[in-house]
Amino acid sequence: MTSASSTRPLADVYASSLSLLTDLYQLTMAYGYWKQGLQDREAVFHLYFRRPPFEGGYAVCAGLAYVADWLETLHFTEDDLAYLGSLRGSKGAVLFEPGFLEYLRQLKFTCDVDAIAEGTVVFANEPLIRVKGPLLQAQLLETALLTLVNFQTLIATKAARIREAAGPSDQILEFGLRRAQGIDGGLSASRAAYLGGADGTSNVLAGQKFGIPVRGTHAHSWVMSFEDEEAAFAAYADAFPDDSVFLVDTYDTLEGVRHAIAVARRMREQGHELAGIRLDSGDLAYLSREARALLNEAGFPNTRIVASNDLDENLITSLKLQGAQIDTWGIGTKLVTAYDQPALGGVYKLAALRKADDSDWEFTIKLSEQLAKTSIPGILQVRRFVSEKGQPRADMLYNTAAPLPDKLEIIDPQDITRRRAVRANSDYRELLEPIFRAGQRVCELPTLEEIRQYAQREVHSLDPSIRRFLNPHTYPVGLEASLHHFRTDLILEKRPLRPA
Amino acid sequence: MTSASSTRPLADVYASSLSLLTDLYQLTMAYGYWKQGLQDREAVFHLYFRRPPFEGGYAVCAGLAYVADWLETLHFTEDDLAYLGSLRGSKGAVLFEPGFLEYLRQLKFTCDVDAIAEGTVVFANEPLIRVKGPLLQAQLLETALLTLVNFQTLIATKAARIREAAGPSDQILEFGLRRAQGIDGGLSASRAAYLGGADGTSNVLAGQKFGIPVRGTHAHSWVMSFEDEEAAFAAYADAFPDDSVFLVDTYDTLEGVRHAIAVARRMREQGHELAGIRLDSGDLAYLSREARALLNEAGFPNTRIVASNDLDENLITSLKLQGAQIDTWGIGTKLVTAYDQPALGGVYKLAALRKADDSDWEFTIKLSEQLAKTSIPGILQVRRFVSEKGQPRADMLYNTAAPLPDKLEIIDPQDITRRRAVRANSDYRELLEPIFRAGQRVCELPTLEEIRQYAQREVHSLDPSIRRFLNPHTYPVGLEASLHHFRTDLILEKRPLRPA
Incomplete structure (x- = not known):
């Protein structure tokens, strides 16, 4: 039958459980969290990429329909559990205790998921998906979300360039x-x-x-x-x-x-x-x-x-x-195959964790020798400021768990001397929208046809200088100033002062 | 359950019919053949690549287990037929007549399929799969066979290089x-x-x-x-x-x-x-x-x-x-992703067709401005001559539908001045083995573990000069001399003599 089955893209074709569509380390970490009693500690992860593909100036976000379908059907079948129970460590002992398998058997998905709509033009460092929920669950999603979003975003972007x-x-x-x-x-x-x-x-x-x-x-x-x-x-x-x-x-x-x-x-x-x-x-x-x-x-x-x-x-x-x-x-x-760059290097990073006493958030950071690979702490939202004609002017990443100052300023995380003051009363929209709340779908996703038309409008709303293939203009994406300062302090705190 | 399910790699994961895993033109051509009454004309196709990937000297053949699984389960479901029946041409008429859909409903796979075992080292122009059977059916397989073999051969070869x-x-x-x-x-x-x-x-x-x-x-x-x-x-x-x-x-x-x-x-x-x-x-x-x-x-x-x-x-x-x-x-x-060359350019070419009176084979050729892209006519087999220690010395492509001369000579299709005389009594093996006869599986495929061990032996049997990454030595693959001459004559016959 013909079907614009954007709501069940996986179920139609993949009847077997895809809950094991993951890296083993997600399960070994899950086991570790469970052993430590940390499985329910509330955590926030962001999925984002660090550079648009094809040395271009933007990407077209895609894959969310697959992600939503995967999340809705996520559960461990008896076959899955039997397989996990069959795994052995190097000394021949079972890798996972039976109690953990029972925990997985009972596991219900309860996370909040916010995401940027498919077809939206997106830029480096912007969370395409934000997952908030029990640490064990939120971690477990990493691989499948990356597989589904990295590839489709890559191909949608390639197609937009070919259309250009x-x-x-x-x-x-x-x-x-x-x-x-x-x-x-x-x-x-x-x-x-x-x-x-x-x-x-x-x-x-x-x-x-x-x-x-x-x-x-x-x-x-x-x-x-x-x-x-x-x-x-x-x-x-x-x-x-x-x-x-x-x-x-x-x-x-x-x-x-x-x-x-x-x-x-x-x-x-x-x-x-x-x-x-x-x-x-x-x-x-x-x-x-x-x-x-x-x-x-x-x-x-x-x-x-x-x-x-x-x-x-x-x-x-x-x-x-x-x-x-x-x-x-x-x-x-x-x-x-996106031949000239066959993978988008999207990552999924822990950005916030409830303190042990459940009182407040602790914001977390992954350092790197390269500043571009250092993660951004917080519970992030992306605010896109638009001109009166609806043309995107700049995006601001900010921490929703901290108060926003009255005067907004954004700072380029790659070059802190590039700053922009946001005009008062600028029109904007918030890109991350609720998809799941406490594990339940809370929105209808658009049809593929609707997404396609939206994507065309999105790409056309970008200035041609950002769309061009060779040395495109960099669209301004900055951290809200207080987030930037917080992040810098956190880096300095975590990074050992080495001898020169 | 753990399973070395190399015999049903698709069925486990993809429950839906995958018979529409094909390009539309396979179905429009099928319809055309059916309209012309040509559906049962016996045809032979070869699947091969024209250059080993990664500028390397060889490839490791893979994907046959998927192919065999796909072929065994090939049939058009009612959903598939309803979808095909829903397709409309530009003037709004149905694309396919109901009689053709009924034909597809009744269609049983009856081809002969010969293939080179997974894990075998293979070279340019060698048929990895040979399909012989009714023209409509044999054509219909093209896309799925290419999808399954191109990618897995690419990745198996990449892994062999990484092992090297x-x-x-x-x-x-x-x-x-x-x-x-x-x-x-x-x-x-x-x-x-x-x-x-x-x-x-x-x-x-x-x-x-x-x-x-x-x-x-x-x-x-x-x-x-x-x-x-x-x-x-x-x-x-x-x-x-x-x-x-x-x-x-x-x-x-x-x-x-x-x-x-x-x-x-x-x-x-x-x-x-x-x-x-x-x-x-x-x-x-x-x-x-x-x-x-x-x-x-x-x-x-x-x-x-x-x-x-x-x-x-x-x-x-x-x-x-x-x-x-x-x-x-x-x-x-x-x-x-085989990042530096994310696709293997395997093709599937018609090489022989029964004459209208069913008497004899007519051998067919696809020309190209580039000789390397011109196809090889015949019903081909690959004979691999090996040294006493079992090391491959040279491969000969020959037409099984023509008599072999007593003295064998092979000619490099890229450089006809490179010829080799095959020693009398050289040891050899024939690489293409029967997988299906009249649509029925006629062999047990090895387990993945067995294939892996065989692949390691295969790669190690190659001279290091062929395995090296930079400017590898070209392993000798030639056309048996009478096949070469026949092909040259066919090219000259088909190619118009242009004014200089």
């Missing part, structure tokens, strides 16, 4: 399944690519599961299965008189275009129009110009020219500069 | 799930990494589903959840007295090592030994040497040093050259 290069009116079709990183590497890539700006996918399962428009032409093997190319095209037109796109490069591309035109003429006599031709190799700039000229001369100015062959945003830009006559871009490998 | 760099005695742990490309991008990467040479994974689901040893330490957040680092280590040791690996870089790495040693001393008093420490940032060469010295001085020469942080085969090689004292390598992103 192709322009608003060209068609972008995602063709990547055969080179994807596994089944779900294909399936969730198709979802994220559509979310980020693609118009359709070749992936039929993604069409079925997510309601994404499916598109396709034919392969070289189709042409090779007939006496000659013209016969092959004619047979395809027979099956799809109004939806034929002929792949013309099996033997010789421009000869192929001539064969396509011959068949298109006969189609027209029957009242049908050739939808398009596809170029899949060779010099696409030259061949598309020649093909366009041949089609136009023959009276087929509306026949589309689809191009594919290891394309990405940079090649599309280059082809357009060369006057390529391509109006539909088939993007495979480079999109679904 | 780490040497035979170091431990290699795959830690990549959080940066993997989706759930299955993580899960099948864990399988392929283990197959190719890793010793374990952090991915608990992969442990449960495939019986891979699972390993893990703790996160920075564990340390941050305690008053100080020493208290955190002591608490972890409490939970895992014989299996503790302390992450020492939350605040200051060498201070962390000192804290680990302090706790290790108390552990020893209780009769336990600290298993290891983990370095996750900073200068791993320097820090590991300093840590080793501190541990040794303190009487802990057997405490292992685990290192992680964006490692790959090149960084491991470099660290070893710098005298790094690391004996366990935690490899994440760079392994599970």
Whole structure:
């Protein structure tokens, strides 16, 4: 059945429990917390990345629908527990005591989860997800949340960049399944690519599961299965008189275009129009110009020219500069694997912990030799200040557990001399929204179609200088000044003063 | 339950039908063949890659267990058919006639499938899978076979390279799930990494589903959840007295090592030994040497040093050259995404088709401007000639549907001046083995453990010059001379003679 099943993207395909979709250390830590009686100590974690992908100026947030589905179905089945019970340490003893397995059997998810809506443009250091709840549970979520959000955010961002290069009116079709990183590497890539700006996918399962428009032409093997190319095209037109796109490069591309035109003429006599031709190799700039000229001369100015062959945003830009006559871009490998940067380095860091006497929060920090890798303490919210036209001006990270001063100032965590005073009465919105409260879903998530349209508006609301590919302008994201000072003090407190 | 479920790797996790895990064009072509009455014309396709990944000299074949599982369960469910029936062309008419959907409903898989065993070292142009059967069916398999084989072969090869760099005695742990490309991008990467040479994974689901040893330490957040680092280590040791690996870089790495040693001393008093420490940032060469010295001085020469942080085969090689004292390598992103080349460009090409009168085979070819991308016609087998010690000497691709001459000669398809005469009585083995006959499985596949051991033997059987990372020696793979001549004639026949 067609379904825009953005509310259950996992359950449709993955029937087995996915509660063990995690790193072992989440379970060994859980065991340790349980042994120490720390399992219910309230904790806050943030999921964020430290640098936008592709040396770009932004990312498009994605994956939340998967996260919500995973969290809603999270529980340990008897199979899961039997497996965990079978694990042995190096001395042959069980790794986990039976009491802990019983604890996992009873475990109910009770965390609060806030998240930035899918399709929102986001920047370095901004919590995409904030988890607040019992330490053991909140820790346990780390790996799955990262897996689901890192990849889909990466691909949605790649698709937005490809849309940027192709322009608003060209068609972008995602063709990547055969080179994807596994089944779900294909399936969730198709979802994220559509979310980020693609118009359709070749992936039929993604069409079925997510309601994404499916598109396709034919392969070289189709042409090779007939006496000659013209016969092959004619047979395809027979099956799809109004939806034929002929792949013309099996033997010789421009000869192929001539064969396509011959068949298109006969189609027209029957009242049908050739939808398009596809170029899949060779010099696409030259061949598309020649093909366009041949089609136009023959009276087929509306026949589309689809191009594919290891394309990405940079090649599309280059082809357009060369006057390529391509109006539909088939993007495979480079999109679904995010070829030039196949992973987003999102992290999940502890930022606050209730004191042992439950009285108050203690804010925590992870140091690093590199300041950029030092975490941000607090229970964070992201406030986005916008112009009167709704254009984002600057984002402020602040600690919701501390009072905000009247005069707001933000400080760039990478360069503390870059400061901005926030105008009084600036319009703003808070990006993190409640998704779960005490383990219960508290919101309806939008459909994939709604997310896609929102994402387009989001990307377009950014200044072009932030969207450009080469050395983009850095969008201002700062720590609210009191948070910055608090963090600096905490770093100095934790970092030993070394001899020079 | 633990299970070395290499025979049903998909069914365990993906309960929904995966028959639509394909590109739409496979179905539009199927429809076209059905309309033309060509659905049962016998065809032969080969799946192969054109260049080993990572600019290396070989690949380790993987993914067949998934392929076999997918093929065994292939059928169109009512949901699948309802979805396909819902698709509309541009003029609003159904894309597929009801008669075709009925055909798909009745469709039974009846192909012959031959494949190279998982774990075998393979080279450019060698068919990893050969499918022979009705044109419609054989075509329909393309996308899923490519998705499953491309990715797992890529990752198994990456793991073999990392094993090459780490040497035979170091431990290699795959830690990549959080940066993997989706759930299955993580899960099948864990399988392929283990197959190719890793010793374990952090991915608990992969442990449960495939019986891979699972390993893990703790996160920075564990340390941050305690008053100080020493208290955190002591608490972890409490939970895992014989299996503790302390992450020492939350605040200051060498201070962390000192804290680990302090706790290790108390552990020893209780009769336990600290298993290891983990370095996750900073200068791993320097820090590991300093840590080793501190541990040794303190009487802990057997405490292992685990290192992680964006490692790959090149960084491991470099660290070893710098005298790094690391004996366990935690490899994440760079392994599970094959970061420096995140896709293997495997293709699936039609190579033979029965003539319309069913009398004989017609061999087919896909041309390209680049000779390397021109396909190889025939019903191919790969014969591997081996030395008396079993070391591979050369591979010969030949057409099983043509007689073999008495004197065998192989010709490099990239450079026809590179020819080799095969010695009479050379030992050899044929790499493609029957997996399905008339749609029925005809073999037991080995367990993952068996495949892993076989893969290690396979890689070690290669000359080191072929295994090296930089400019490896090209292993000789040639076309049997009569196949070469036949192919050349076919190219000349199909390629139009252009004016100069």
